[in-house]
Amino acid sequence: MNSADKKRLLREMVFARRFEERCYEAYMERKIGGFLHLYPGQEACCLGVMEAARPGKDYVITGYRDHIHAIKCGADPKEVMAELYAKETGSSKGRGGSMHIFDVKHRFMGGYALVGGPFPLAVGMAKGIKLKGGDEIAICFLGDAANNQGTFHESLNMAAVWKLPVLYVCENNLYGIGTRIDRSTAVTEQYRRVCGYDIPATQCDGQDIEIVLREAKKAVDHVRSGKGPYFLELLTYRFRGHSMSDSNKYRSKEEEEVWGKRDPIFILKSRLIAAGDLKEDDYKKMDKEIIEHIEKDIIKFAEESPEPKVEELTKYVLAENDPYVRGGAR
Numbered sequence: 001m002n003s004a005d006k007k008r009l010l011r012e013m014v015f016a017r018r019f020e021e022r023c024y025e026a027y028m029e030r031k032i033g034g035f036l037h038l039y040p041g042q043e044a045c046c047l048g049v050m051e052a053a054r055p056g057k058d059y060v061i062t063g064y065r066d067h068i069h070a071i072k073c074g075a076d077p078k079e080v081m082a083e084l085y086a087k088e089t090g091s092s093k094g095r096g097g098s099m100h101i102f103d104v105k106h107r108f109m110g111g112y113a114l115v116g117g118p119f120p121l122a123v124g125m126a127k128g129i130k131l132k133g134g135d136e137i138a139i140c141f142l143g144d145a146a147n148n149q150g151t152f153h154e155s156l157n158m159a160a161v162w163k164l165p166v167l168y169v170c171e172n173n174l175y176g177i178g179t180r181i182d183r184s185t186a187v188t189e190q191y192r193r194v195c196g197y198d199i200p201a202t203q204c205d206g207q208d209i210e211i212v213l214r215e216a217k218k219a220v221d222h223v224r225s226g227k228g229p230y231f232l233e234l235l236t237y238r239f240r241g242h243s244m245s246d247s248n249k250y251r252s253k254e255e256e257e258v259w260g261k262r263d264p265i266f267i268l269k270s271r272l273i274a275a276g277d278l279k280e281d282d283y284k285k286m287d288k289e290i291i292e293h294i295e296k297d298i299i300k301f302a303e304e305s306p307e308p309k310v311e312e313l314t315k316y317v318l319a320e321n322d323p324y325v326r327g328g329a330r
Ligand SMILES: Cc1ncc(C[n+]2csc(CCOP(=O)(O)OP(=O)(O)O)c2C)c(N)n1
Pocket: 065, 113, 114, 115, 116, 142, 143, 144, 145, 146, 147, 173, 175, 176, 177, 242
């Protein structure tokens, strides 16, 4: 990566951080309701992996911590924010909310609330790619706790048997809500669990975006070249509670401090400054521009957008288009 690319990635990470912090504020102002899971601390994972892939062309699916994944795929941040505000202009017409961002045009296939739900869907996407003969890949992001779902094992098995172009990326942030990984999972190193499926699996630092990018390139190349699935585990940490309703009392201050020093933005920023490629003043200017852009363009759009009409609340809801539900015939 040249220094321009590194600075672009730094900008993307700062944007992701500021976007999520602004969501937090909007939630506290009661402008956003329902569930809200934020991404600060984990930015290098999604942004680094997708940098190695083809955003907008490769199929991406993830869990409920999904805003930044959608935006990196090409979703308009204004539409993502409007979705959080439950507005008609939102990416799911305001009917989905934070956990159900969806943007088929950019091949962002969701946003799923069900832990473990995306695993088999990624198998289906990869099977579809293979049948059609394209060179796209399916990328399935997942959390460490999701790996205890049966769908994880069923999906990895079939992906391996069918040699499908699917990359599983485990963002191991050490916790599933308030449960530390060693209290729920016998083999805490997630990549080691994959040996049962004969799928290549590696683990790396998820806080240093240059390392994530390097390891993700190997993984993406493997999958795209037709060699079958790959599993990449990224060691990371979320800086906030699991969701807005989490008081975050289960982690020690010492642990939070250790990981706080491993802030992905700080790591890349310090490296750029040490190399003489960035000045502190330029960083502050960029940060200010981002904050202003989020306020003037993104928040303004969400706030000024109309709400769905009450009589149309069930419009775009899947069951409406289901002939069995509509016609009552079985
Ligand atoms: C099928 C199912 N079971 C339980 C839940 C409740 N739940 C929501 S998040 C979560 C923990 C998931 O943790 P992890 O996979 O590590 O993802 P992270 O939140 O750390 O990104 C659980 C158990 C759910 N949403 N779906």
